[in-house]
Amino acid sequence: MTRAARTLVLASTSPFRRELLERLGLPFSTCAPDVDETPRPGESPAAMVARLARAKAEAVRDRFPGALIIGSDQCAELDGKILGKPGNHERAVAQLSAASGRSVAFHTGLCLLDAESGERQEAVEPFRVHFRTLGREEIEDYVHREQPYGCAGSFKSEGLGIALFERLEGDDPTALIGLPLIRLCRMLTRTGIPVLSRPAAE
Template sequence: MPITPTPPRPLVLASSSRYRLELLQRLQLPLTVAVPAVDETPQPGEAPRALALRLALAKARAVAQQQPQAVVIGSDQVADLQGSSLGKPGEHARAVAQLQRMRGQEVVFHTAVAVVCLDSGFEQLDLAAVRVRFRDLQDAEIERYLRAEQPYDCAGSAKSEGLGIALLESIDSDDPTALIGLPLIRTCRMLRAAGLVLP
């Protein structure tokens, strides 16, 4: 009697980020999206790197609790300016203030990714750190950029895949999609380890 192959586990992105969804769709895997109910408030004294790791894992675990058979991806990005966390500005004035603080500075964007499957007991967590050097930006440049891109849902107001690239002097990373919001090299490695077949 022939053995029926086990169907692949469903893949779920635990994120409301359209940037992460667009990146993950590059892998041409069937997937769904579920928005996790996770409080993203930093804990007192929490370092930017630790915040990104904690939130990525919390998002993946929250959705995995609801869909234990699925392979769930959670991710979070925190911009780190000399140990200070910069999140999504949410509105124009905060974005201006963030970019004014970052001009001429090196900022580390910590992008964490977690992959969790409760049924199989699989859980992995990793982080890509991207070092970004900002130009010594003029206030008029900041205003033109923000009016054009409105990157208020991007950590540190930095939308590097768009006009934000003109704000930068250099980018140093071993996982080039990490700055956009999801380190795909690490994500692919973790999905293979979880049993998914990728090209």
């Protein structure tokens, strides 16, 4: 099917993922997946985000039988432990205090599901954030100003969170925000939906 004939669905209600996908200029719908995101015993962070990205895409498949469905999930890891979304001021301060002067690994799972054929393209995109040594006042000021309570790792890299970092390490900066667009563009192209028009053959 051609680019114009396929429906693209983002299986997420995350405003961050929606804003990222809008960068590609492709029409798409969003749909909330009903997925239990509880980690399984002994499951690695990379395995967890891969499983949940796939589960989110599969969760809305019946509602969009001819669509290409994007599922994605992300977690942050420090000392082998998953950092969840802080949810409140105190936990955000605690997460950033623990990360001060250290590096935090991010794992972002991506699944592009062809609901018609059942074919899946899957990947886990790694990214590492190296934090500056942060003072308590800096952390408190940041959390008060940006209130990153719904963000794994307690920061928004697309906003003031950039001031917390020593450096960033990874192939795709959009993976850190929650949807790896470089990898997604490759997947869409393989499915017959190039994000940019191909030049005419000579």
